[in-house]
Amino acid sequence: MKGRRQIWAGALLTAVVVAIALVGPLLVGHDPRALVGPVYGAPATGAPLGYDYLGHDVLSRVLSGGRSVVWMALLTSTVALVVGTAFGMLAGYAHRRLDQAIVWAADVFHAFPALILVLLVVSMLGRSTGLIILTAAAALVPGVIRLVRGLTVGVASQEFVEAAEMLGSSRWQIRLREILPNITTALLVHFGTMLAWSVGILSALSFLGYGLAPPTPDWGLMVNENRAGLQIQPWGVLVPSALIALFTLGANLLADGLGRAQALIRER
C-alpha cells in the first residue's frame, strides 16, 4: 500500500473504532446489562444482532463494550512509553554498569512471554483494572527501553550533546532537553505499535476471563461469553472480534505508515 494512503487508512480505521467505542454507549437502545430476550435469541426487531448467552441485547453490548478496551489500551501504552523512555534514556546516557544492569533486567523480562506474565500476576493478585494496566505496561516496557536506549546512544554521540556537557548541564537536563526532542518521532511510531499490541493482550486477557468482570460489557469478554453459542447465534462473537481486529489493524497501519514516512524523511 502506498505510504500516504496507508497512514490515512490506518487513521480512519482507528478513528472509526474509537468513535464507536466512545460514542456507542450514548446510542444504545437497551441497557446493556438488562435481560431483554431469550438465551441466544435470533435477531429480531429492536435487537438486530440478536441476544447473547443470558439474553442481553448484543448490539447494546457491542456499542458499550469498546470504551474499556480503548482507554485501557491507551493508558497501558502511555505508561509503558513514559516508564520505558525514562529508563531507556537513563541507560543510553549513563555509566556502563548502570547501562548494563538496566539492559540485563530488560532482557530478562523481554524474553518472558508477556501474556503469561500478565496472566500469572492478575490471576494471583486480583483483577483490578489498575493492576492489569500496570502488568501489561510492564510487559511492554523492556521493548521501549531497548528502542530508546539505542536511539539515545545514537544521539548522545553527537556534537550538541558534547557541547551541553561542556557547558555543565546535568545528565538529566541533557536527557530531557537535548536527547528527548530528537527521538520523539520514533517514539510516536512505536506508540502506535504498542497500542495495537496492548489491544491484543488486553482483549486476550478478557477472553481468558482475567480482565473485566461480568456483567460489564467488554469486547474481549463477549467473545468468551458467547463462544459456546457460536453455531446458534454467531453475532455475539463475530462482531466484537471484528471490532478488536479493526482497531488493531488501524493502529498497525498507522504505525507502519508513520514509520515508513519517517524513514523516507531520514533518507532524504
Next chain:
Amino acid sequence: MANAIAPEHTVLYRDNPRAGLVVSVTYGWQAFNLNQRIEPFRDERVRRAFRLLVDRRELVARVLNGEGRVANDLYAPQDPTFNHHIPQRETDLAEARSLLKSAGHERLSVEAVVPPAGVSAALVLAEQAKRVGVEIKVKKVDLPTYNGPTKNSFAISTGSALGQSFLCTGLNQDAPLAVTNRTGFDDARFGSLFLQALKVADLERRRPLVQEAQQIQHDRGGLVIWGFANALDAIAPRVGGVQPEHSHFPTWRFDSLWLRGGAA
C-alpha cells in the same frame, strides 16, 4: 459420550444426526445462599423478601436454558420423609418491597461472591433484584477463594448440590455439624429437630421431625433454592444402553453400555 454438557448447548444436539441428547430429570439443585451472619440478612424479613423477589421461572429459563424445573427453597424432595404440604413459593414483588421497607431497607446494596459456575445465576438475580430497588454487585472469584478461609463470610453466594437425602444434604448445607454453612442458618428448634432425626432410623418416626424442620427452613432460612437442574449427556448414535435416570450419572453405567459395530 459427553458427560454433563452445558445447558446452552442443548440446541446443538436436538435434531442432530451425529449426536443425541439424554436428558435425566434429577434432584440436583441450584440456589443462592443468603448469609444471615451478615447485614442485611440478619433480619428475617429481608431473607423472606429475597425469596419472594426471585423469579424462579426466569432463572430456569435463562440459566438452565429451560432444562430444569422450579424449586421451592427445600432440598431432597425425593426423600421419603419430605414435607410435600408446603405450598410452592411464587414471585411476589409487592410483598417483597413492603417487607424490605418495613425492615428499613428501601434502597439496598449487597455484594454477591460467586464461583465461575455461579456467575450466570447471580447476574440474573442482580437484574431481578433491580425490580424492587435492590442493587447486587456480582463478584466472580476462583474456586480456591470461594472455598477458602473466607467461604462463610459472603453476603450472597451461589451454591449447588447433587440430589441426596435430606440428612446428607443438611450435613453439608445448613444443619448443625455442617462445616461449610454459607447461610449461617442457626435456628435452635431446627438444630434440635435435625439432631434428633439423625438418631432415628425408622422412617415413620423420623418423618414428623423432618417435616417440622423443613417448615422452619422454608419460613426462616436463607437458602433460596430456585431450581432443579436436569443432567444432560450427549451420546453418539452408536452408543447404546444409556438410560435417563435420577442419579446424575447415566453415562457411568459401564456395565450396561454397549457400542454398535465394534470399537473404533
Next chain:
Amino acid sequence: MTAASLPAVDDLAKGGPRARLGWPVWTPWFIGRLFSSLAAVFAISAVVFAATQALPSDPARVILGPDAPEETVRTLQRQLGLDRPVLAQYGHWLGSAVVGDFGRSLDSNAPVLPFVAGRLRNTVALLAGVMGLTAPVALLLGVLLAVHRDSRLDRTVVTVLIVFKAVPPFAVAIGLVSLLATSVLRVFPAVSLLEPGRSLLAQWPALVLPVITLSVSALPYLVRLVRGAMIEALETDHVVQARLRGIPERRILWCHALPNALIPAVHGLALTLSVLLGGALVVELVFAYPGIGSALNMAVGMRDVPVIQATVLVLTVGVVGLNLAADLLTILLTPRLRTP
C-alpha cells in the same frame, strides 16, 4: 531484539587466550550469555514462587475441599511443609527441581514432571507443525515479493499480511473453527482432544486447525523479514558484481543472495518459535488442545502451585533457550562473526 544481543565483530576478534586454546572465538560471548540466561531463569522462577506465596488461599484447602474442618487443614499444611519459612520452601523446591523432582500436583496428586513433559511434547508438536508450514511459505513468498518489489502483487500481499497480524489469535481460531469445523465445512475437528495412548502423528487432523491459527499470526513477521533480508541481499556489492559478470539472475537469486538472507530468517524463525511457545496458550484453550499453555491455565485456576512452578520453569527455559539458539545459529552461519 536482534542486533543488540549479538556480539560486535570487534569484540569477538579479541579472541585472547581462548583462541589460542583452539576454542571457537565466540566462546566468551556464549558463556556470558549462558550465565545471563540462567540468571534470568532463576529470577523468573523466584518471582513466580514469590507470587504464589501471595495467594489468599492455600494448597491444603484446595486439596481437602470446602467441607474439611480446620484441624484437618492445619495437619495437611504441616505435612506439605507449608508452615515453613518461604525461603526454606523455595530452597527445597529448587533443590528438588534440579534433580528432576517437581513434586506432585495438588489437583490430581500425579507426579508433575511426566505430566508437564507430556504437555510440553504436545506443544512442541504444534510448533513443529507451524515451523513446517511457515518456513517454506515464508521463504518462497519472501523471495517472490523481494524480486517483484513494489509491484501490485507485493503491495496486496503485504496488506493481507498486515490484516493477518492485526486479527487477534483467538478471533482467528474461532473464525477457523466456524469455517472449517462447524458451520461452513466440516473437515477438521472443532476441538483437539487428543487420546493419550495414540501417537500424535496418527491423530494429525486434530493438530491442523491450531497449527494454521498459529501460522497465521507468525507468517506476517517472517515473510516481511525474508522479504527485507532478500532486498538487502540483492543490493549488496557482491550481487551487483555477480550481475556484472553475467551470471544468470536465477543463480544469483538462489546461490548468492538467498544464503545471506537465510541468516536473519533463521534468527527470526527461532525467535518466532520462542514467542509462540508462550502465545500458544490462547489457541490451546480455544481448541482444548492439551498443551503446556492450557496446563498452566488450568493450574492457575486451581492454584496448583507445583504445576504452576514447573510449567513456568519449563516455559522460561524454552523461551530463553530458543533465544540463545537463535543468536548462536546466527553466529555459526555468519562467517564474519566466526573467524577472528
